[in-house]
Amino acid sequence: MSRSNPRVLSTLERAGGFASAQEVYRLMQREGESIGLTTVYRALQSLVNDKIVDVLRRDDGEAIYRLCGEAHHHHLVCKGCGDTVEIEGGAIEKWAKSMAEEHGFREVGHTAEVFGLCSKC
Amino acid sequence: MSRSNPRVLSTLERAGGFASAQEVYRLMQREGESIGLTTVYRALQSLVNDKIVDVLRRDDGEAIYRLCGEAHHHHLVCKGCGDTVEIEGGAIEKWAKSMAEEHGFREVGHTAEVFGLCSKC
DNA sequence: GCACAAATGAAAATGATTTTCATTTCCATG
DNA sequence: CATGGAAATGAAAATCATTTTCATTTGTGC
Ligand SMILES: [Zn+2]
Ligand SMILES: [Zn+2]
Ligand SMILES: [Zn+2]
Ligand SMILES: [Zn+2]
Numbered sequence: 001m002s003r004s005n006p007r008v009l010s011t012l013e014r015a016g017g018f019a020s021a022q023e024v025y026r027l028m029q030r031e032g033e034s035i036g037l038t039t040v041y042r043a044l045q046s047l048v049n050d051k052i053v054d055v056l057r058r059d060d061g062e063a064i065y066r067l068c069g070e071a072h073h074h075h076l077v078c079k080g081c082g083d084t085v086e087i088e089g090g091a092i093e094k095w096a097k098s099m100a101e102e103h104g105f106r107e108v109g110h111t112a113e114v115f116g117l118c119s120k121c
Numbered sequence: 122m123s124r125s126n127p128r129v130l131s132t133l134e135r136a137g138g139f140a141s142a143q144e145v146y147r148l149m150q151r152e153g154e155s156i157g158l159t160t161v162y163r164a165l166q167s168l169v170n171d172k173i174v175d176v177l178r179r180d181d182g183e184a185i186y187r188l189c190g191e192a193h194h195h196h197l198v199c200k201g202c203g204d205t206v207e208i209e210g211g212a213i214e215k216w217a218k219s220m221a222e223e224h225g226f227r228e229v230g231h232t233a234e235v236f237g238l239c240s241k242c
Numbered sequence: 243g244c245a246c247a248a249a250t251g252a253a254a255a256t257g258a259t260t261t262t263c264a265t266t267t268c269c270a271t272g
Numbered sequence: 273c274a275t276g277g278a279a280a281t282g283a284a285a286a287t288c289a290t291t292t293t294c295a296t297t298t299g300t301g302c
Contacts, residue, residue: 003280022258036282041259061182061289062258076224085224091216096235099208103197108237114217116229124249143289157251162290182258183289 004050005043007033009067012044012053018064018082056113058082076114080121087114125171126164128154130188133165133174139185177232199239208235 011028012019019027025040044065047053054068059079074089092112100108132145132154140148146161165186168174174186195210213233221229 005280020258038260038282039280042280057178057182060258061178061184063182076220076226078226079228087220087224089216092213092233095210095212095216099197099235100237103206103208104240105197105199105235105237107200108235110233110235112213112231112233114220114226114229114231116221116226119225126249141289159251159291160249163249 002050003039003042003046004052005035005039005046007035008040008043009047009052012047012065013067018056018066018084020058020062020064022062024065056084074112074114076116078118078121079115080117083118083120123171124160124163124167125173126156126160126167128156129161129164130168130173133168133186134188138191139177139187141179141183141185143183145186175230177230195233195235198234198236199242200236204239204241 007028008024011024011031011033015024015027021037021041021044024044025035025037028035028040044053044055048055048065052068053065054075055063055065056075056077058064059082064082072089072093073086074092076085076087078084089112092110096108096110100106128149129145132149132152133140136145136148142158142162142165145165146156146158149156149161165174165176169176169186173189175189177185177187179185193210193214194207195213197206197208198204210233213231217229217231221227
């Protein structure tokens, strides 16, 4: 079940910041690790399921992954350079909760992301 | 230069909310309009360049478009039956804005969705 | 009509991601 | 040590959105 291949995780760690599946794969190849692209994809998916890594989308649509702290949080992403800041989401937690209550929903979750251009772009 | 095909624009309008290029194309086909997929892609790109249309990414990576300035809103979706309610997003608008300001971001947008189980499920 | 630029769209190419499926690696049990 | 089944692996094929190519059509001024 847990296909969270540790070599993939450690490579993603080493990559620092965000990396796509293809990039992780190429990196491992360059470092002489023997692994298949399929396994990299599966490992990353698994890590996302286990909430060990975060996944986002680059502007061109390619999925990018990175290690993520345990705490639930949200991102502010720059559309220009891809820079990402973790932001505090207290307000949104309350909002989601109250909207759900108001409409009689239970077991509520949410997604939220803010994007724009950072000061450097 | 301006390939902002008016038929594509009007279809996107009619679609309401977000639609992908493929969806716009299928919609036009269903309505008996004769148009090529390539033209739909080119028209949407052009509309984005002219800032008439916004582009975002769905979770699966597909690009989705919507008219700029169309009433912005958020959804509460039931994981069980798929029922969807439009919810009021004032709190989240403020949150996104203040987070962006705090980190010096401009031209800010956001996505947010709440999901859970409705009272019937 | 004629020339020439822009628009169109079918088909091929691209590139990320997923699926298939045969093979290999693990692991528990005899 | 087998050995048998389950999980993991990866090469190759399939999928699917998007882009590119290129031949054809359309529009516009002369
Ligand atoms: Zn930036
Ligand atoms: Zn949250
Ligand atoms: Zn429901
Ligand atoms: Zn909003």
